[in-house]
Amino acid sequence: MRTATDRTRFEPTDGSWSDYAAHEGLRSVLDPRDEEGIKNAYIDAMHKTALRHAGLPQAHEVVLDYGCGTGRLTRYLAPRSRAVVGTDITSAMLRGALREGGAPNTVFSHIDGVRLPLRDASVDLVVSVYVLQYFVAERDAYGAVLQEFARVLKPGGRCIFIEQVSYSGTSSGSVAEGAGPHDYLDGDAPVRFRVLQQGAVRLARPGALVRNTLLRRGFPRFLRRPVQRAVLRRNLQRRLEDLRHQPYVDWMFHLKRKD
Numbered sequence: 001m002r003t004a005t006d007r008t009r010f011e012p013t014d015g016s017w018s019d020y021a022a023h024e025g026l027r028s029v030l031d032p033r034d035e036e037g038i039k040n041a042y043i044d045a046m047h048k049t050a051l052r053h054a055g056l057p058q059a060h061e062v063v064l065d066y067g068c069g070t071g072r073l074t075r076y077l078a079p080r081s082r083a084v085v086g087t088d089i090t091s092a093m094l095r096g097a098l099r100e101g102g103a104p105n106t107v108f109s110h111i112d113g114v115r116l117p118l119r120d121a122s123v124d125l126v127v128s129v130y131v132l133q134y135f136v137a138e139r140d141a142y143g144a145v146l147q148e149f150a151r152v153l154k155p156g157g158r159c160i161f162i163e164q165v166s167y168s169g170t171s172s173g174s175v176a177e178g179a180g181p182h183d184y185l186d187g188d189a190p191v192r193f194r195v196l197q198q199g200a201v202r203l204a205r206p207g208a209l210v211r212n213t214l215l216r217r218g219f220p221r222f223l224r225r226p227v228q229r230a231v232l233r234r235n236l237q238r239r240l241e242d243l244r245h246q247p248y249v250d251w252m253f254h255l256k257r258k259d
């Protein structure tokens with residue numbers, strides 16, 4: 001008999017989440033092939049720049065990091081909020097998160113993929129990065145997860161998702177099927193959530209500005225933040241149709257739960 005976890009477990013096409021978890025640091029949750037670490041540092045920086053741009057939680061707010069992996073963003077959000085609950089379907093990821101350690105206001109919790117161990121209207125912000133892209137095509141599972149987000153969020157609470165989308169339906173090596181932005185917003189999303197902002201935050205084939213700065217060894221650290229902000233601003237202005245030459249882009253959805 002298939003368990004709830006089996007029905008909602010969608011592994012990457014190039015291995016399993018447990019294989020990913022065996023890697024050190026950012027390779028456990030981003031590109032496991034990036035031995036040099038420059039590409040992953042760039043992805044990590046652009047995701048955090050996008051979270052800051054959308055608006056970090058306030059000091060009194062409770063955050064859910066859905067699909068937290070080894071806690072990359074849980075650790076980033078913890079000092080900026082009252083409490084963060086990191087949830088994941090993969091035990092090996094959560095063991096990695098515990099090994100890396102967390103702030104006292106952090107809890108890590110194993111979930112079946114859908115049902116969240118949280119009371120109704122108890123969360124101010126749901127963050128989910130590189131998780132929904134693995135099952136956005138499974139409409140029942142995807143709809144059920146959005147419904148859970150709406151249940152645990154307070155009225156007016158926010159979601160920030162960063163997931164891969166593509167114009168052409170292609171995707172990165174680990175995602176089975178490319179999806180467009182509308183796929184993430186179909187179903188329950190327009191009913192329960194209002195879109196505050198959406199747009200590209202990182203291109204799979206970065207342009208010269210990124211190659212000459214964020215992906216260049218030795219580029220001065222103090223210049224990185226302003227460049228990241230400039231790149232993000234430029235990317236957010238691009239329309240998906242203008243990104244035809246990109247196999248996929250990282251797309252940010254900033255949503256607000258309707259009252």
Ligand SMILES: C[S@@+](CC[C@H](N)C(=O)[O-])C[C@H]1O[C@@H](n2cnc3c(N)ncnc32)[C@H](O)[C@@H]1O
Nearest residue numbers: 017029067068069072088089090093113129130
């Ligand atoms: C690529 S990692 C991203 C981890 C983290 N969000 C980050 O950006 O660093 C994807 C994570 O999603 C988790 N995951 C996949 N499907 C899930 C589901 N249905 N519910 C919860 N976590 C899930 C995997 O176990 C894995 O840890």
